[in-house]
Amino acid sequence: MTSLDKEIEQHKKEIHSDSYPMSIGEAVSMYINGEMDIHPEFQRVYRWTLPQKSKFIESILLGIPIPSFFVAQREDGVWDLVDGLQRFSTILSFMGELKNEDGEKLPPLALTKGGYLSELDGATWNDEEKISKPLKLSFRREKIDFKIIKKESTSDTKYDLFRRLNTGGSELSDQEVRNCLLLMTNREFYEWVIALSKNADFIETTPLSDDKYSEQYNLELLMRFIVFFTLDWSNVTSSTIDDIGEFLNDKIVALAKNTSFDTKIMNDTFSKSFQLINAALGSDAFRKFYPSDNKHKGGFSIALFEAISTGIARNISSISTTLDNSTLKKKIENFSVSPEFLSASGSGVRANSRIPKTVPHAIDYFKQ
Structure with missing residues (x-):
């Protein structure tokens, strides 16, 4: 075993991870029940425009694959969302479930037309003329992937993960x-x-x-x-x-x-x-x-x-x-x-x- 092999083996022991696909409906329920923390105060530093948010929702509606979400499991079992904050916030906002720092629900997101779907323009989650019940069910059942850093990992893993995922080509300064x-x-x-x-x-x-x-x-x-x-x-x-x-x-x-x-x-x-x-x-x-x-x-x-x-x-x-x-x-x-x-x-x-x-x-x- 080389020195590099030994170093890799040592650091792998510090990180315990898992992968878990779930439906959007399940993930949103975790947020509503306080089982997932998306740090609402982070929203001040994310600058997605309405067209960006609308195109992301459009991608889900069309079944276009979206990147994984990364979470860190806390000692109390709650998931800290450390990458995918803007994407998950957009989902919550569209469904009218996003809360501000005071725990108050924000107004639901009203979409603009997407790259493919012009009929999205002005659509909201409760607009049954555009977002039908079958479409809502399909949206809730769409699978998204979560990469989980387990609580057994070293204490700094969560911070290092966030830093690695949000530097170098990041939308954040x-x-x-x-x-x-x-x-x-x-x-x-x-x-x-x-x-x-x-x-x-x-x-x-x-x-x-x-x-x-x-x-x-x-x-x-x-x-x-x-x-x-x-x-x-x-x-x-x-x-x-x-x-x-x-x-x-x-x-x-x-x-x-x-x-x-x-x-x-x-x-x-x-x-x-x-x-x-x-x-x-x-x-x-x-x-x-x-x-x-x-x-x-x-x-x-x-x-x-x-x-x-x-x-x-x-x-x-x-x-x-x-x-x-x-x-x-x-x-x-x-x-x-x-x-x-x-x-x-x-x-x-x-x-x-x-x-x-x-x-x-x-x-x-x-x-x-």
Whole structure:
């Protein structure tokens, strides 16, 4: 047996799976009875259009095969739906059974015409002129396949499955996947992050486009801040980070699982840091500074954000008591043109090469 054979055998022992086909009617009954959790809060991050939903329902009506649904079995026996959320939500919505986060039923989905069936236009589940009783029975009896990750699997399997199925060619952005991972891990932690993102000083110093907000990039910035603030930078190298998206996923989920993580201290540090940054430079805080013109130009810089926000936060006690707004403004501007920062953050430098240099430099630079 080769080393690879042994490694495969070991990891196979960590994953216990099964396959189970059932009718749509049975699956919907599981949802109604609380035996399947589709995480209604996830619906905020899925963006299927009405034509996409209609074509999916059309596929089922025509008997066109659809991909499997992936579920993870919890300790209480309930299935967590971790892939196929939009598809199953569309089925529930069409049948008038989809509930919002408050447990209230949402209005049934009214279809538009499909790629083949023009008569679907305006059809609803209770429209007997278009959706006849025999057609309803046929729809309920249509088989769908569930791949089940059993509760005997290791605790991280569910999160890893969701991440693997929803990254790389996914309709979700990296941050939207990260949001879902947090919701699956610790909903209270996720809601804390959302509340933190509404801080006025944070919003003022991170001016983002509507597209960036729609992709939840503001939450990615916030999670970078939280993760970078808590890291032991003496152990961080470019190989440690490798892929920044995966690195953030692992670290933020670990914090969400950490029962000793003090959100109150983080709240206080975050608020004080961005209050000082905003007072010093406002929306220019993370834009490139040009000494020759004595002004900031260009758009928001992720490299400046990572370094400056972490550097100030890690030294917040001394900075808040020793530096006035004018002095902090000059210190931030001088940092942005320092040789150490510029050499490590130039054009074409990857995040995993940049971050282990710029952030520790900032932490040392802002010491008082």
